[in-house]
Amino acid sequence: MTKPIIEVKNLAKNFGDNVVLKNITEQVNPGQVIVVIGPSGGGKSTFLRCLNLLETPTSGEVDFNGENLTTLDPKRVNELREQMGMVFQNFNLFPNMTVLENIKLAPMKVKGIDDTTAPKRAHELLKQVNLDDHADAFPGSLSGGQAQRVAIARALAMDPKVMLFDEPTSALDPEMVGEVLNVMKELANQGMTMVVVTHEMGFAKSVADRVWFMADGFIQENNTPESFFSDPQTERAQDFLSKILM
């Protein structure tokens, strides 16, 4: 029996009176690729951000490798965040640093890796995302697809155990979606544990181990991609799929 790497227990989150997450209990096993899909405003981003405590849960617990993040001191939370890379819809690259500097900043400052090892590793990662020739470019000069691949490389530079993706392709021009999804597929093939919020159904079908359908603040359906797309169990999911698969 493998131990889950992420365990969410009775997670709830309110913003003031707005109840955004309701009593979610799920788990992610090492090596699994989870795709979270669902209508906009359903709480997917909030859920993902609760996993690495960018958002503080109102109640419930988030365990990472058996440690309950919600009770840890900030220092330990920082240490565990290193192990959960996150990729954002808007890339959030540091605009005042070159691509290389973006990637090596955290390894050097947080892990104390020296200034010869860190760039070497950064170049390796850039090769992995096919961007090594852009190492000295500033983010402002990159296309969306390139920027998102740099953002992935930056997250990987901390050698995370889990990668969280929040709609990584939603801000991209259609012709650039493929290059980013390919990098993600490769990552999945290498055995990376991933939680991916996306509207790319093709990716979900071909890469996901499980699909979590999220709406109205909780996970309505946790299914394999095959049965989720061919035979959704909940009415909410049937409704959602009928709208997007037209």
Next chain:
Amino acid sequence: MKKKWVLFFALVIALFTGATMTGTTAHAASDDSLAQVQKKGTLVMGTSPDYPPYEFQATVHGKTKVVGMDVAVGEKIAKDLGVKLEVKSMSFDSLLVALQTGKVDMVISGMNPTPARKKNVDFTHTYYQGGYSIVINKADKGIYKNKDSFKGKTIGAQTGSTMYNESKKQTTDTTVKGMTSVSDLILGLQSHKLQGVAMEKPSAEAYVSNNKELASIPSDFDLSASDTSASVAFKKGSTSLVAAANKSVDQIKKQNLVNKDYLPAAGKYLKTNTVNTSMLHYWKAFLKGVEYTLIITVCSVFFGFILGVLLALARMAQGGPLMTGLRWLATAYVEFIRGTPMMVQVMFVYFGLGLVVNLPALMSGIIAISLNSGAYVAEYIRGGINSVDKGQTEAARSLGMSRGYTMRYVVLPQALKNIWPSLGNEFITLIKDSSIVSIIGVSELIFQSNIVRSDTYRGVAPIAVIMVLYFILTFTASRILNFFERRMQHD
């Protein structure tokens, strides 16, 4: 890191509150004023050197120094006490405050021992008995006879002086305008904003003999002897020092030293003064002004920036009661500083803080301007930090970076880049605003130009010179800042 700020703020607050509390207890102790001066070995004399022949600045062998009959009196007293005389220049208004706060040991500045002043300071016997004249434009000589000829007109007098008060009291339908320096008054006269300037007779004579356009008429003020006499002022309660000084003063009177030696000597300086009144001749004085203006500005920008960053971070502190307290304090500080005039802050640091630690005027000026600038810079920085996209913080935190690292390596560099133009403006504003410290006698540009003005009896030329100098400074600074701004633009 955090502890250091707390300490720093505690220190600032302690200095501020301490300054106001210890003030009243200082002179309760028994009188050891004489012993203290002798132990120090120097006697510090405060004076407002724009009142020839009492006191004024003269260029002697290329160096400017304060001379005049009052300085001679001061030298005599110091010599008789067996100590060295040190002359400190400041505006007439500031003199008694400086005395009460221990910035100077005595004031000799043609000061009349009026009953009002006697309440606050102790005076020696009179060392000189003068009288009042009114200086007018020579062209008006037939029009004005004495104080009563100025109905519907304006006469000027040095703010805070006896002449000012008497002019107000003893004229009817006459506007009395006060200005800080006599050279400004003379300028006002020559530009016909004033029709007459009331001043002591020896001063009037000095101005008239040095400026062919001016004439002097008797004032005919009805005055008691104490209103026209000049005495040396000491801090209230320094009986032993006053007694010692009185010995010197009595000798001066008995031997008629003022009329026999001091006034003629002062007159000689006045002559050398008017030999060469070209602005070029005073380049050293102006250079010194530029130097001090730059020192004050650069130091204040540096410390103001550091303080500004700390304040901005403190204003955004989040967490327990300590952080809330810190945030509250920083907010209060910023609001308070921004809600009070810089001039008052400069005086408060120099005179108020001076009760606790004796800071030189230059340092007081730098401290005051840094404290002031810090409050403004803090607001720019806070705005800059808020202008950085929240996604930047989230990206950094998701990489495991702590709050502090995120601020230091990701948010602050971008914030500073965003607010660089505002910071540059602050720097340029400071070049100009540093002129405020002239009121406590720091020899920056304005102060130096005033010296040159009273030195040369030329009102406008020195102002024109420093205007050009200020412009050169600010223009150069803005070019340099633009250069760096362009270098920072790479996205």
